[in-house]
Amino acid sequence: MTEQEPDRDPAAAPARGRASAAAVPVLLLAVAALCLWASSRMTWVRVESFDGLGGARTSELIGGTWAAATTPLALTLVAAIAASFAVRGWALRVVGLLVALVAVAAILPAASLLIGGVDDDKAGRLAELPDRAEVTATETFALPAVLVLFGGVTALVAAVALIRKAGASAGLSSKYAAPAARREEAGNRAATSKEPLSERMLWDALDAGEDPTDADASGPNGQDGPEPTGGTGTRR
Known part of the structure; x- marks a missing residue:
């Protein structure tokens, strides 16, 4: 004899679908945070300088120096992952908007570097060169900036997913x-x-x-048992 398959909860399939949908923004936020953090440890700009006294000096500016907000923004995205599990409704929409702002804040310095190049004054200031030193050459590394752009776009997609999740969470199953x-x-x-x-x-x-x-024990008149078919009262 074969065992009878137990009844399946009809709400299980929609619940699994919601769980999968909830995992999408979390995965996107994790990827975006990893991209920003990795870029903050990579060299963005190499500065060649000469102060007139010693030899030429080479300074490497990592993302955490050239774009100082990169690391805090990565940590903010990690915090958004925790918030996505803790809040619902309008609060989740606020989290989505904050993630979108973080994405824009991360994209701007990367796009500026790729499009506008290196500002020698900024490079010398961040490299902490002495006043008598002059920047003789700069070299830009595109990979970390592209990585930030990818992470920023990923965070924007995660923001949209969070806002959509906020709308769907209003109809959470029992x-x-x-x-x-x-x-x-x-x-x-x-x-x-x-x-x-x-x-x-x-x-x-x-x-x-x-x-x-x-469920059908009560009659339509709210009394126990079915409604009687024949009347028992006296007629006038």
């Missing part, structure tokens, strides 16, 4: 509701639904004090 609310909903459904109930819904209905097997 699986994620508070136990009392879930029991109340199951009790109401057991009393009114004409469709067969799942095993989970049956147990929730029992917890709510409803008998899911006696």
Whole structure:
């Protein structure tokens, strides 16, 4: 004899779909944060200088120096991952907007470097050159800037996903509701639904004090038992 397959909760498939959708912004935020952090450890600009006294000096400016906000922005994206699990509704929309602002703030210095090149005065100041030193040459490394651009675009996509998730979270299934609310909903459904109930819904209905097997026990007049077919009262 083969064992009978247990009833499946009809809310399980939508719940799995929501769980997959919730994982998308988390993955995107993790990728964006990793891109920003990795770029902050890479060399963005190499500066050649000469002060007239000693030999030529070479200074390498990493992302954390040239674009100082890169590391804090990466940490902000990590914090947004935790916030995406902790908040719902309008608060999640706020998180999405903050992530979008972080993405723009990360993209601007990278795009400026790739498009406008290196400002010698800024390079000398960040390299902490003495006043008598002059910048003789600069070299730009495109890879870390491109990595930031990729991370910024990824963060923008994550922001859109968070805002969409905020709208979808308003219709969260009873699986994620508070136990009392879930029991109340199951009790109401057991009393009114004409469709067969799942095993989970049956147990929730029992917890709510409803008998899911006696949904039709009350008549339309609110009295126990079916409505009598014939009248018993006296006619005038």
